[in-house]
Amino acid sequence: MSGRTKRGRSTPPAAEPTRRAPSWLRALLPLFPRGHRRLYGEEIWEVAAHRWTRQGAGWRATLAMAWDLGSGAAVLRANQLRDEGMGMGRGWGMDLRFVLRSLWKSRGYVFTAVVVLACAVAANTTIYSYIQGTLLAEPSYPEPESVALVWGRNLEDGQRRDVISGPNTLDLRESLTTARVATFHYDGTYIELDGRPEVFTALDVSADVLDVLGIAPAQGRGFGETERRSGGAPSILVSHGFWRDHLEADPDVVGSALRLEGVPHTILGVMGEGADFLAPAPIVRVLHDDLLEAQDRGNIHYNVVARLRPGASWDQLNAELGRVAREIEAEYSGFEGWDFHAEPIQRITTEAVRSVLWFLGGAVTLVLLVAALNLATLFRVRTAVRREELAIRAALGAGRRGLLRVLLLEPVLLALVGGGIGLAVAPMLLAELAEIVPPWIPIPDSAAAVPVLYAELAPGVAITGLAVAVGASLLLSLPAVLQTVRAGRDTSRTELMSGGSGRVARGVGGVRWLIGAELAVTVVLCMSAGLFVRSLDEMLQTDLGLVPEGLLTVRFGDVWDQPFADQARYFEQVVQSVEAVPGVEEAGVIDYVDFRAEDDFARVYFLDRELQPVNSVREEWRRVDAGLFRTARMPIVQGRDFAPEDLEGPARTAIVNRSFAERHYPGGDAVGQLISTHDSGYVDMRIVGIVEDVWSLGPTTPPPAVLYVPQQGSPRGTVGLYARTSLPPMELAAAVREAIWAVDPTQPVMDIAPMTSLVDRWYAIPWAARSLVVTLAGIAWGLSVIGVFGVASYTVRSRRSELGIRAALGASRARLEGDQLRAIFPVVVIGIGVGIAGALAMGTAVRSLLYGVSPTDPWVLLASIAVTAAAAILAAWLPARRAGRVDPKEILG
Amino acid sequence: MPIDPSGPLNPRHYLILLLLAEEATFGVRLMERIEERSDGSVRFNAGSLYRTIAQLVEAGWIELRGEEAVSEGAGAPRKIYGVTAAGLAALRAEAARQADLLTSVRALGIDG
Structure with a gap:
């Protein structure tokens, strides 16, 4: 099957995990007390890294290692605090206890803030880790920016990316001066294991492909001059994964033989861990130049990879490719209308998902924005509510620094807990994401595809996620904190004397506009979700021309x-x-x-x-x-x-x-x-x-x-x-x-699969995009409800006296409720109005991602407005009902 | 928390002292030997292992014996810890205490 199978490709196996402890966890070492760290820091790291390897080196091991380091440092710090007498009534220890007690009394607030932070951090860490692992992943070969794929292009039938015949790949290699090129092709092969032929992906390459890519085997050698022409003993290279899983990681495997398709092949070398080209291939075979030369020029079959020579440009390479195509056309018949062109490999491999992923990146950033607005709201309300409590603390002798510590400790603690939960959840979400996104990404306008090699929690993204959570919490709480601290003890005294009421409402005046902004973003995200849902519905209605249900497919022979x-x-x-x-x-x-x-x-x-x-x-x-x-x-x-x-x-x-x-x-x-x-x-x-x-x-x-x-x-x-x-x-x-x-x-019998699974691959990207956008819109919607409910509840609570007096003077229940709703109404209207403009702009931006639905679809827009407005009104109405039920006797008595 | 040299030895301290008395070694190896010797019933994580080592060093029961180079690029040299004379004395005292206990138990005729 080797020579003539055209693009037969088994599903590539999963990428091999790296076995080095994630170095970003070193960021936890500074949590240890300085003296202890200086004496034992490196040793602690070595032991923790050793345990990480023994626990399987996966994300669970990473979480365990983070816990190991974090809890170890916390115990030492706690001991240090105790030994230094910090718990005796002064400093951070007491502040911490005060904050924890205070938070315990406001469990609803803590729960809300932690959920908001966890949702935002989990969603952002997941999506950006995926982007990091796909769009921004570093290939295994050096200087990927100067590597391209060369395609055949038939100007007659519009085929943009096609494979190239064997003799033409050799002509390209000999004629091009601006780049080095090599030939490759993914195929299937079988090796007899336990008496049955077992099928593996094989990468067939010309002898120079590893030189062109700049990859060297970890053991043994690559193909050389001996393998350039046929006639020698058949030989192969094997991947690190194959060597580990099927050759028992035998250190002396180089030089031994493996029976491929019934013929013994000598193992020349073992590739390094993760040293894959486009897709992981357990077996690498050589394409002999003389056999490539002997093939029919009309039998297009191979991919070509090119590496620009130093100083050459893409334009120069493409001009040269055009010249070679015209030379071949002049010399041989059957090449009329054909051309060659090169495209940078990094652009091609992510083309099908780039727009979707960047859109998702934008959407998840909007969720972060909603979460931030929500936190700002929560902190403002919370600070206003706590004025009385802080006044008592100030009256008991707490200085400005003490107040500042207490006020800042709270958002930091919440951010650490919420962000930590978000980070703990993110690997599970990534695992879920790996289930719904396709294992390979098709290269548009060609029959080729590249696998998603990496989608794990990206350390940089995780650290950024936590830092953003802590930073945003601190930043968003700062205005309220500074206002409180600046006001100082005098205000506190006045606050105490006034019973803590009346003035607090002033603290949340601007908060309503934060709610308006949340609603605007929610409309945009709901509109996106609606468009993606409609788009996928349109796709699912396409009659595929056969009935995939109940059909089993298999390749054999x-x-x-x-x-x-x-x-x-x-x-x-x-x-x-x-x-x-x-x-x-x-x-x-x-x-x-x-x-x-x-x-x-x-x-x-x-x-x-x-x-x-x-x-x-x-x-x-x-x-x-x-x-x-x-x-x-x-x-x-x-x-x-x-x-x-x-x-x-x-x-x-x-x-x-x-x-x-x-x-x-x-x-x-x-x-x-x-x-x-x-x-x-x-x-x-x-x-x-x-x-x-x-x-x-x-x-x-x-x-x-x-x-x-x-x-x-x-x-x-x-x-x-x-x-x-x-x-x-x-x-x-x-x-x-x-x-x-x-x-x-x-x-050999290979690739047994239900037809539905093959069909589903073509829906996988829109399906995944729809699921993710709907999830993100759902999170934003939920956060907006929390935001509106929080502000409305607080307004009612802070106006209880006023409401009681009005009720005593004869204001009806409906009137009191209506007044509350009217207060939030302008915010809802303006927020949604801004959201409509944003949704229309967003729809136009995602036009290329939609199928069979207008980016300004009026029904989707109306539904988005209705869903958002209904949520806002419901979230405002529930607290407003309480306004109508205030008992004047309770207030005035 | 500093070690109280007058009281019975904490089982974890006892295990580490015993293993280091058998062979001076470095952290990773010590952790493995603890798990081997206790059939996995005693497990230290990195933080707790070095907290205990720090306490034993502070008590003067173990000491740094030297460093062992590792292969190039594999990290810092490994620090080898061994038991001091005071550590051996503590170990001996604990063994005597346990022997007394055993004798008392046997006197009741309930030993295995």
């Missing part, structure tokens, strides 16, 4: 070296064997499984037209058997399906899909026409039917035009099989595998 007739016979025997499995209703064969991001092109000739070959086109094609369309439930819209006799003898019939028919036979007369392809196994075929399009590149990419031909003309030695069942498909996986092995136990 390595029979390239057998005569075509034998290959076709083997595939049909497998179909019969699989159809005999209890639960399988029918089965069919297709060379490339749909929705796997694989493509294969044929040059098609229309025999009813003149001026061949100018009149030929490049279109996708698939080799199938007579049961495929029935099994996949792909409806025949005109003509007929393949019959069993079409699958015998030379291939003389073809079926085209709807897009093919509409593109090439706009008059609706496709059925009955004669066509040929470049492949001698498929000439003079009559079109006997038109089948419905399959949206094999997902719901947002129009389906390609496809020509379906009977498989026996020139089969591929590795094919896909669909099995239809009314049971959950994976329940049949083992039985289907055994049924394939029942025909020939030496053949």
